[in-house]
Amino acid sequence: MSVYVDDAVFAWRGQRWAHLMADTLDELHAFAARLGLPRRAFQDKTSGAHYDVPAPLREQAIALGAIAISRHRDRALMRAVIARAKAQGRGESP
Template sequence: MYVDNANIPFRGHLMCHMLADSIPELHAMADAIGMQRRWFQPKSFPHYDVPRDRRDAAVRLGAIEVDRRGIVRVMRRLRADPVFVAAMKQERERHADAMGHG
């Protein structure tokens, strides 16, 4: 589980990115810190945009803090993992079906 140090303004919050080595792990952390599943973003890379206070909660639960370069390194490593890539494709298809785009 990884959270970056981005400070992206969105609706009065400063947001960062949270991703994980597996999609089930990502959803489990999102559930643990009170994120809604509809906030999941599977299209570019499976992640959640997380407000700073929930980022802090994720860190307390074991998420690894990384900078912008660190999050890119994690994404590159995961994109080279065929098991993760297959799961990512399945998740995108599920999301498209749920949104009525499949």
């Protein structure tokens, strides 16, 4: 099982943000808790189950073992991770 964090490319509130996603929701929530993210920050949407993390926290996630994925270099893996996150957001099993 793995946790992934994409490139911090989304600008919001003066920061760059990334998405934290995982193979399973249990793993995602456990990892987010290790980062100090509150459960209320979880975004359970049909666009994909994830947590938004600012760029500095993205670096901490990588240091804790999250796999850094790039929308530019890891396209096939990125598509698979997003598809899994969307299924999780719809309440489907991975």
